[in-house]
Amino acid sequence: MIRLQFSTQRGLSSALIRWFGHLGPFTHVDAIMRDTGPRQGWLLGARWRGPYGRGVQIRPPDYAVFSRRLVVDIPVPWPREQWFYRYLRDQLGKPYDISAILGFASGRDWRADDSWFCSELIAAALEAAGVFARPLCCQVNKIDPDDLLLALSMLVPIAA
Secondary structure, eight states: EEEEEEEESSHHHHHHHHHHTTTTOEEEEEOOOSSSSTTTOOOEEEEESTTOSSEOOOOOTTTTOOOOEEEEEEEHHHHHHHHHHHHHHHTTTOOOOOHHHHHHHHHOOOOOSSSHHHHHHHHHHHHHOOOOOSOOOOOOOOOOOOHHHHHHTTTTTOOO
16 A cells, blocks of 8 residues: 655645635645555655655655645555555655746756655656556646646545
8 A cells, every 4th residue: 555645734835836726625646655664654755855855755754734634545466565665765865956946937857856745756656656547648848736636536536
């Protein structure tokens, strides 16, 4: 099972993501770690800033004050789940992709793997693990959390 947490916070950065996205309810997405032990339930994702570092990191579940959360479970065979989480771990330490936020307007390819923002990272991992039958068909310059949630709604029920 792949578990994702879609979320939003109050504040300017979330408001801007909503404005330049689709004005949907979510502005961030993390993968919920399935490890056993002390990091079970921790969140792996890409953040612009925060007390646990910039870029792709593993953070505790309460690393931010979320004003809204939605957990989406994606049932997949064990090998796909393992590939998904391995792909994410391979991205640890990569920088946050501030150019992609600007790329919403400028045309940067969201699949470039030198840096990430949250929904790019998770969408690329889902594609790499073969969760989608074929590559996502979306604008090459952006995939925001709401785009990703819409794509996932074709695979699993979403109770937003």
